[in-house]
Amino acid sequence: xxxxxxxxxxxxxxxxxxxxxxxxxxxxxxxxxxxxxxxxxxxxxxxxxxxxxxxxxxxxxxxxxxxxxxxxxxxxxxxxxxxxxxxxxxxxxxxxxxxxxxxxxxxxxxxxxxxxxxxxxxxxxxxxxxxxxxxxxxxxxxxxxxxxxxxxxxxxxxxxxxxxxxxxxxxxxxxxxxxxxxxxxxxxx
Amino acid sequence: xxxxxxxxxxxxxxxxxxxxxxxxxxxxxxxxxxxxxxxxxxxxxxxxxxxxxxxxxxxxxxxxxxxxxxxxxxxxxxxxxxxxxxxxxxxxxxxxxxxxx
Numbered sequence: 001x002x003x004x005x006x007x008x009x010x011x012x013x014x015x016x017x018x019x020x021x022x023x024x025x026x027x028x029x030x031x032x033x034x035x036x037x038x039x040x041x042x043x044x045x046x047x048x049x050x051x052x053x054x055x056x057x058x059x060x061x062x063x064x065x066x067x068x069x070x071x072x073x074x075x076x077x078x079x080x081x082x083x084x085x086x087x088x089x090x091x092x093x094x095x096x097x098x099x100x101x102x103x104x105x106x107x108x109x110x111x112x113x114x115x116x117x118x119x120x121x122x123x124x125x126x127x128x129x130x131x132x133x134x135x136x137x138x139x140x141x142x143x144x145x146x147x148x149x150x151x152x153x154x155x156x157x158x159x160x161x162x163x164x165x166x167x168x169x170x171x172x173x174x175x176x177x178x179x180x181x182x183x184x185x186x187x188x189x
Numbered sequence: 190x191x192x193x194x195x196x197x198x199x200x201x202x203x204x205x206x207x208x209x210x211x212x213x214x215x216x217x218x219x220x221x222x223x224x225x226x227x228x229x230x231x232x233x234x235x236x237x238x239x240x241x242x243x244x245x246x247x248x249x250x251x252x253x254x255x256x257x258x259x260x261x262x263x264x265x266x267x268x269x270x271x272x273x274x275x276x277x278x279x280x281x282x283x284x285x286x287x288x289x290x
Contacts, residue, residue: 007191010191010192011192014192014196014197014200017200018200021200021204022200022203022204022207025204025207025208025211025227026207028207028211028220028223028224028227029207029210029211029215029224034217034219034220037220037223038223041223041226041227044204044227044230045226045230048230048233048234051197051200051234051237052234052237054191055191055197055237055238055240055241056241057237057240057241057249057252059249060233060237060249060252060253060256063253063256064233064256067256067260068226068230068256068259071260072226072259072260072263075263075264075267076219076222076223076263076267079219079267079270079271080219082271083270083271083274083280099213099214100214103209103210103213103214104210106213107206107209107210107213108206110206110209111202111203111205111206114202114205115198115199115202118195118198118202119195123193123194123195123198124194124195124198124238124239124242124243126243127243128243128244128245137240137241137244137246137249143249146246147246147249147250147253150246150247150250151250151253154247154250155250155254158254162254162257162258165257165258165261166257166260166261168261169260169261169262169264169265170264172264172265172268173264173265173267173268174268175268176265176268176269176271176272177268177271177272179275
C-alpha cells in the first residue's frame with residue numbers, strides 16, 4: 001500500500017542500497033580475514049554513497065567514495081599488509097563469558113529503542129530551514145554550490161579548525177609509527 | 190517522489206547496531222576500527238536523511254565534518270595500532286592487560 005504512493009525507481013534504489021549496506025556490514029562482522037573485512041567495508045560504503053545520491057547529497061556521495069573507499073580503506077589495507085596480520089583471527093571462544101550474548105541483547109535494546117522512539121515521534125520533526133526558503137535541496141551542481149557557500153560563510157571557522165586538526169593528526173601518526181632511534185649523544189640502551 | 194525518510198532512518202539504525210555489535214565482540218583492533226567506521230556512516234546517513242526531510246544544508250555540512258574527523262581518527266588510531274604491534278606482535282585487544290589493577 002505504501003509502495004504505490006512512491007515511485008518504483010526510488011524504491012529500487014533503496015532496496016539496492018539496503019542490500020549493499022547490510023551485506024557489507026555483516027561481511028565486516030563475520031569475515032575472519034581482515035583483508036576480506038576491509039573489502040566488505042568498501043561494499044558497505046558504496047551502499048551508503050548510493051543512499052546519499054538518492055537523497056540529493058551528490059557532493060557527499062562523491063566524497064564518500066573518494067575519502068572512505070579511496071583513502072581510509074586503503075589505509076586499513078596498507079596497515080594490514082604492513083603488519084602482516086592477514087592471518088585469520090579465531091572467532092570461536094570468548095574471553096569473557098557470555099560476551100556475545102550480552103552484546104547482542106544490548107545492541108538489540110538500543111536499536112529497538114531508537115526505532116521505537118522515532119516511530120512514536122513521527123520520525124522527522126522540526127521546521128524546514130529558512131536558509132533555502134523551504135524549497136527542497138538542489139541536486140547536482142546546485143548541491144555543490146550550496147555546500148560551498150555554507151562552508152565558506154557560516155561554517156568558516158569550523159572549516160579552518162579542521163585544517164589544524166588534520167595537520168595535528170598527520171604529525172601525531174608519523175610520530176607514533178616512527179621507529180624510535182637513540183639520539184646522537186645518548187648512549188644506546 | 191522519494192521513499193519516506195523513515196525507511197532510511199531504520200536502515201541507519203540497523204547499520205549502527207551491526208557496527209556496535211562488531212565493536213563489542215571482535216578482538217582485532219583493526220576490525221574494531223572498521224566497526225567504528227560503520228557506526229559513523231550510520232550517523233552520516235541519518236544526517237543526510239534529516240537534511241533531505243528538512244531542506245537544510247546544515248545536515249550535509251555536518252557529514253562533511255564527521256568525515257574529516259573520521260579520517261583524522263583513523264590516521265592516529267592506525268598509528269597507535271602500528272606502535273602497539275611493534276611491542277606485542279599482536280593486534281588483539283585482549284592481550285593489552287598492562288593496566289589491569
